[in-house]
Amino acid sequence: xxxxxxxxxxxxxxxxxxxxxxxxxxxxxxxxxxxxxxxxxxxxxxxxxxxxxxxxxxxxxxxxxxxxxxxxxxxxxxxxxxxxxxxxxxxxxxxxxxxxxxxxxxxxxxxxxxxxxxxxxxxxxxxxxxxxxxxxxxxxxxxxxxxxxxxxxxxxxxxxxxxxxxxxxxxxxxxxxxxxxxxxxxxxxxxxxxxxxxxxxxxxxxxxxxxxxxxxxxxxxxx
Numbered sequence: 001x002x003x004x005x006x007x008x009x010x011x012x013x014x015x016x017x018x019x020x021x022x023x024x025x026x027x028x029x030x031x032x033x034x035x036x037x038x039x040x041x042x043x044x045x046x047x048x049x050x051x052x053x054x055x056x057x058x059x060x061x062x063x064x065x066x067x068x069x070x071x072x073x074x075x076x077x078x079x080x081x082x083x084x085x086x087x088x089x090x091x092x093x094x095x096x097x098x099x100x101x102x103x104x105x106x107x108x109x110x111x112x113x114x115x116x117x118x119x120x121x122x123x124x125x126x127x128x129x130x131x132x133x134x135x136x137x138x139x140x141x142x143x144x145x146x147x148x149x150x151x152x153x154x155x156x157x158x159x160x161x162x163x164x165x166x167x168x169x170x171x172x173x174x175x176x177x178x179x180x181x182x183x184x185x186x187x188x189x190x191x192x193x194x195x196x197x198x199x200x201x202x203x204x205x206x207x208x209x210x211x212x213x214x215x216x217x218x219x220x221x222x223x
Contacts, residue, residue, distance in 0.1 A: 075105040077125070079134055080114025091124045110135075 019031035033040045049056045081100045082090060092108055095101040101108050112130035119139040127135065132142050
């Protein structure tokens, strides 16, 4: 047997079917698609998992648990892994160089698994309570630099609204304090009303009993 004589076994490879090339091929005319209908049209078929409109299987089955999208960003490190890392000062770069942590990892966390017999100084790596106790009991130290998460647009808008609200409340309180500090002026006392008030304007002249103006109804003038 030589490399240039090696071939696949008999029946392992089949020639591609050339559809629509006459009735002699067995796949002429409609090319195996049948007559009319959705599968006979160009443009493919329905989506994967479609079951004719009924509830598909991937929706009928119950869902359990939670799959974190960032679980690959934080790598788990055992105490036994720290034992074989060279050097006393260990950080994320040292773990990646030793092959303990994958290169795409963004951070690492030490868990209680295995034994640690030497003194090490961890920096920039998260540790569990049990792992911290094991490292400190071996004479090591743990230094973690806590980083605050970046604020998103929604958090910034909420913070701005809260600040604006507190400013408006403080301004309203200062205005109320100013108004309370001003002395209140008492209203002027009005004179008490005694008896009937004199009529305003000129008094009308009273007519005498004997006087009659103009002609009398009888037709005679006054003498």
